[in-house]
Amino acid sequence: MSLLVVGSVAFDSIQTPQGHVDSILGGSSVYFSLAASFFAPVRLVGVVGEDFPAQYKQLLEDQSIDLAGLAEKPGKTFRWEGRYEGAMNEAQTLDVQLNVLGEFMPDVPDAFKDSPFAFLANSSPVTQLHVRGQLPDDTFVMADTMNLWIETEREALMELMASVDGIVLNDDEARQVSGEHNLLEAGRWICNRGPRWCVIKKAEHGAMLLGPGTVFALPGYPTASVYDPTGAGDSFAGGMLGKLAETGNVNAQSLSLALAYGTVVASFTIESFGSDRLCAIERQDIERRLAEFRNCIRLPQ
């Protein structure tokens, strides 16, 4: 089934203990789309400037990502510059240039509106609500958010929560929005605000799914090959919703399995700078690593 994503397209400049790169392809919708494209037809809505090269569009189209919703506006593409240190669990933002993303209010092309699954990548909840309003009620919609909106747009964020089927956010954000230190309590607090499902990402520590009668916990994929965590969260969401869209059913079982696919896809993303590794692998690499992951987490009888 088709999967819609609305999010950023960016040029990223990244420093990690392993090295640095300048102005490479990035952005939430890019990582999400590439990760999801292994499982389902992806439709991307976003905006770029006049400086966005044809080769990057080609790279996305080569993965069968539909770019009919990628607007090109006068000006420059969104730029992000960040640095990771130590255990690389958190990025330090060095510079942000919103450029064409600043004023962008996404319009979902009519041809995209029948997508059964949709992901509203991290952006202002006002923008996310604007997109949610363009989609049919029965679309399965998940949304991401971040600390900035929890602080500055809390009211719109609460409205968003009440209008989507799932929220994906990291552990610090779950604690911040709920005021609960305990992640189980934080997740329940969120589920009580509207979304049927809440997925809490814990970086190297894995992820947790909460829903009706459901608590599912997954450790992180044990990997020593961390080059660049940029895009890990969006790749996780892409792998998860991609697998869910492939399955077509939303329930505790399919979502739990989808979390594992998200974990595995994200484990590839962080093995190189940018999306290089994600573009180099095939579905069978994902399946092979999922089998390995199963071995690592299988509790003997």
Add this chain to the structure above:
Amino acid sequence: MSLLVVGSVAFDSIQTPQGHVDSILGGSSVYFSLAASFFAPVRLVGVVGEDFPAQYKQLLEDQSIDLAGLAEKPGKTFRWEGRYEGAMNEAQTLDVQLNVLGEFMPDVPDAFKDSPFAFLANSSPVTQLHVRGQLPDDTFVMADTMNLWIETEREALMELMASVDGIVLNDDEARQVSGEHNLLEAGRWICNRGPRWCVIKKAEHGAMLLGPGTVFALPGYPTASVYDPTGAGDSFAGGMLGKLAETGNVNAQSLSLALAYGTVVASFTIESFGSDRLCAIERQDIERRLAEFRNCIRLPQ
């Protein structure tokens, strides 16, 4: 099979966001013994002062813990005072009075020396080596450690590592001792120093087992009932080694299952101050919760 533990017996005074208690029974060997006693006959080696009440000895003996190795020395019992805040992942030590523990060099009673399994709870690696030297070579010995010894007794700690079968430590300690940010690398670094097995405790995030050809990862038991994390690490080790001693075989399978038992037993410990909850449950409560935990972490096909 019998399980020997050498560690502290203490009076703990604890503050958490849920309340506070003064001078309750604590110490690494106490939590370990109580946790392990569900699975195997436990033999405790430690020291108390003249102020140690008969009722606490009775409490331990009621769980069939053999106190033939519990020395009573002139002076006062070891005291620890600590506080937990926020997510309660780390204790802030407010006061330590070593008292009789200060000069204590444990002697393992001859009758305890045929224990097939032994745990050297956190103490100076010099003391731990002194105990290791009293045990037969074929005893399966695991040892805990802490940041203090990594800083101040590194050489003795390295010698200890080379003389035991397993090391149990938390994620910060694993990073500190190895100089590796990545936990998989940190665990491998430790395994390369001698111990066949390395168990890394990650508090609410679960635990990881590394060994020959083995990486096993377990998320934390999802619980909202955290009253007092004191003793969680030693209860985890007690549940783990207790289950291992019950099983009698040491391999990747039995250790993985033992990790899950350790996780579940520790989840009870933190539900009350001190050892109250641990003393109130029965084996069937552990089995019931293990079954729940299996449901929470089972990855669908």
